[in-house]
Amino acid sequence: MSQHQAQATAPTEAPATGDRTAGHPGTLIGVDDLEPPRWASVDEQVADASLWQTLRELPATAAIIVRLSWATAPRLTLLAGIVQLLSGCTTAFGLFATANALTVLLESGPTPQRVIDSLPAIAVVVASFALRGLLDTAVSAVQGTLTPRVRHAAQNEINTAVAGVALITWEDADFRELARQGGYHGVLATENSVRNIAEVTSSLVSLTAAVVTTGLLSPWLVPVLLLATAADAWAAMTSAKLGYRSFLNMVSRRMRLHVVENLLVARDVAAERTALTLHDVLLTEHRRVATDVTNEAIRLEHRKSLVRLLGRTLSGTGTALAYIVLGILLYLTVMPLGLAGAAVMAMRTATSALNSTMVAINRLYEHSFYLRFYEKLLHEARGHHPPVSEITAPRNPETIRLDNVSFTYPGQDQPALHNINLTLRRGEVIALVGENGSGKTTLGKILTGLYPPTHGTVRWDDVDLATADTRSVYEQIAVIAQEPARWPMIAGTNIRIGRLDCATHDAAWHAAVSKSGADEVLNALPHGEKTVVSKQFRQGQDLSGGQWQRIGVARGIYRDAAILVADEPTAALDAKAEARVFAGLQHATNISRSANSDRATRTTVLVTHRLANVSRADRILVLDQGRIVESGTHQELMALGSHGHYHQLYSLQAQAYRNAADTL
Numbered sequence: 001m002s003q004h005q006a007q008a009t010a011p012t013e014a015p016a017t018g019d020r021t022a023g024h025p026g027t028l029i030g031v032d033d034l035e036p037p038r039w040a041s042v043d044e045q046v047a048d049a050s051l052w053q054t055l056r057e058l059p060a061t062a063a064i065i066v067r068l069s070w071a072t073a074p075r076l077t078l079l080a081g082i083v084q085l086l087s088g089c090t091t092a093f094g095l096f097a098t099a100n101a102l103t104v105l106l107e108s109g110p111t112p113q114r115v116i117d118s119l120p121a122i123a124v125v126v127a128s129f130a131l132r133g134l135l136d137t138a139v140s141a142v143q144g145t146l147t148p149r150v151r152h153a154a155q156n157e158i159n160t161a162v163a164g165v166a167l168i169t170w171e172d173a174d175f176r177e178l179a180r181q182g183g184y185h186g187v188l189a190t191e192n193s194v195r196n197i198a199e200v201t202s203s204l205v206s207l208t209a210a211v212v213t214t215g216l217l218s219p220w221l222v223p224v225l226l227l228a229t230a231a232d233a234w235a236a237m238t239s240a241k242l243g244y245r246s247f248l249n250m251v252s253r254r255m256r257l258h259v260v261e262n263l264l265v266a267r268d269v270a271a272e273r274t275a276l277t278l279h280d281v282l283l284t285e286h287r288r289v290a291t292d293v294t295n296e297a298i299r300l301e302h303r304k305s306l307v308r309l310l311g312r313t314l315s316g317t318g319t320a321l322a323y324i325v326l327g328i329l330l331y332l333t334v335m336p337l338g339l340a341g342a343a344v345m346a347m348r349t350a351t352s353a354l355n356s357t358m359v360a361i362n363r364l365y366e367h368s369f370y371l372r373f374y375e376k377l378l379h380e381a382r383g384h385h386p387p388v389s390e391i392t393a394p395r396n397p398e399t400i401r402l403d404n405v406s407f408t409y410p411g412q413d414q415p416a417l418h419n420i421n422l423t424l425r426r427g428e429v430i431a432l433v434g435e436n437g438s439g440k441t442t443l444g445k446i447l448t449g450l451y452p453p454t455h456g457t458v459r460w461d462d463v464d465l466a467t468a469d470t471r472s473v474y475e476q477i478a479v480i481a482q483e484p485a486r487w488p489m490i491a492g493t494n495i496r497i498g499r500l501d502c503a504t505h506d507a508a509w510h511a512a513v514s515k516s517g518a519d520e521v522l523n524a525l526p527h528g529e530k531t532v533v534s535k536q537f538r539q540g541q542d543l544s545g546g547q548w549q550r551i552g553v554a555r556g557i558y559r560d561a562a563i564l565v566a567d568e569p570t571a572a573l574d575a576k577a578e579a580r581v582f583a584g585l586q587h588a589t590n591i592s593r594s595a596n597s598d599r600a601t602r603t604t605v606l607v608t609h610r611l612a613n614v615s616r617a618d619r620i621l622v623l624d625q626g627r628i629v630e631s632g633t634h635q636e637l638m639a640l641g642s643h644g645h646y647h648q649l650y651s652l653q654a655q656a657y658r659n660a661a662d663t664l
């Protein structure tokens, strides 16, 4: 039995109610090891890079942040840099001043006199501390203004890049996960990195001052101090690297957890979750994966503790060595006692500055990994933007022509469409029929330019859509989806969302709501079209499936587009509403839809299994396994006789109605 099977059949905490996943070969999802995303395997190379290689990349990380910060608020960035440097310089100055005061205090001679002699030096120390306090306040104020702006800019950059990707990109699960992780961890890392860079700058200045002071007092002390730091640096960076590697190892487990967590709370599966008594199954699966994740987190912490222990031991040895060297210098009278006091203080300051530098560099180093998500997401998203083109799609095209079009979904072996040749003419109502999975929805997306064909061309008049500006294409289309989007807004906006710039109650609005039957839905709502139709809000309410479908149809008609694809627009409608919608769509094809519309007619593509409704279509295309196998009017296709696909499908449906009528 494999380890995974063993995990699946013997979950760590099977509830008393019984573990229904235990009988599965594998897990609830069905496969245990979900393949990690592509970008995670690329990042493994990053996690395996040597410390030196990664250190060398830190300036590049800083550059990303400085660029972003500069682009967001150049003056504020400059100011942040200046106050941070000044604050570091003041610390350095304070250190020199303190060393000076100590040297005077510990010199030989009567104590009262030494105290009096050191007063000016002590005054300088006090002044430097006061200035440091002021500058620290300035640093916080500037940081507090800059950091949220940088985060906002980073989020905006990501949103803009992600919003612009071609529709087909969302078919790629790796990209979706990258968008989720990069959008969260990456943006958070930009904010944190701004702080870290500021910390690194200021602590490096203090560190330099402390090391220089120590070196001036005795150059022998510097190498041992640096040895202590190197050990700390190694420990901090090794532990960051371990953390990142563990994150990558757990990516697919966390994805699985995310899926199960969503299922536990998602409203759209709540009824089935309850009726199928899935709570225990989901909880078991969650516990099983969460146990793996927790064990890994514990293992990681143990490994990190070991690394830290080793680092501390080495760095403690380095510090001890520094004090031994100081003792030897005193013993050999190479260094007078007066200077030794200052040296101790400088060494303590240097150690603390080294520590804070290391902590800051380490944090920056940690965040640099997640900044990669940010950069990678930006890069990938921009790479998936449709090319910019000067060519615009024709308004209200006369013909839509598909030549030898084939289409395969990303990551699939079998094409969903094979070698389609087809011409649609303006004003036609075309019905796409065929069995489940025959390619109807896919064909609708290809001829509207939503998906690019894998082979072949789609032309609107003479313009190849592959060369056209996509926005100009999408402005010409309306899609009534099989399951229309349920926008979490008021009912009216749910209808107008495809043409928000239009007047509120024009002729197009009335046509859309009456042809779709959405008028009845709006009338039944407590606040009419102003009713919030989303349970995401406390005052919101939901609609039935059929009511949503009417809203979806109204939205499609209201869009007033040259090409309308209605994909199963009536699947959830009652018979009366269905007849009304089909009549409405047919009618909407042949009339001018709004007073200010310059289009005479539109092209309508109907995808449906309700064959009684397509008999009046101008042309019916029958698809089978991704190919058009028949084409013609209802009469022509019925004339092909009982061997014809359409004839068979139609007769089956008609027979079902006749049988039902006979039994009454």
Ligand SMILES: Nc1ncnc2c1ncn2[C@@H]1O[C@H](COP(=O)(O)OP(=O)(O)OP(=O)(O)O)[C@@H](O)[C@H]1O
Pocket (backbone or CB within 6 Å): 171, 409, 412, 416, 434, 435, 436, 437, 438, 439, 440, 441, 442, 443
């Ligand atoms: N997003 C997708 N990724 C991969 N394969 C897909 C995807 N969507 C559909 N397919 C596959 O492409 C083929 C055509 O699907 P399509 O949705 O176009 O069929 P359809 O005729 O509209 O089906 P139905 O009548 O059930 O709505 C099917 O084999 C389906 O499994």
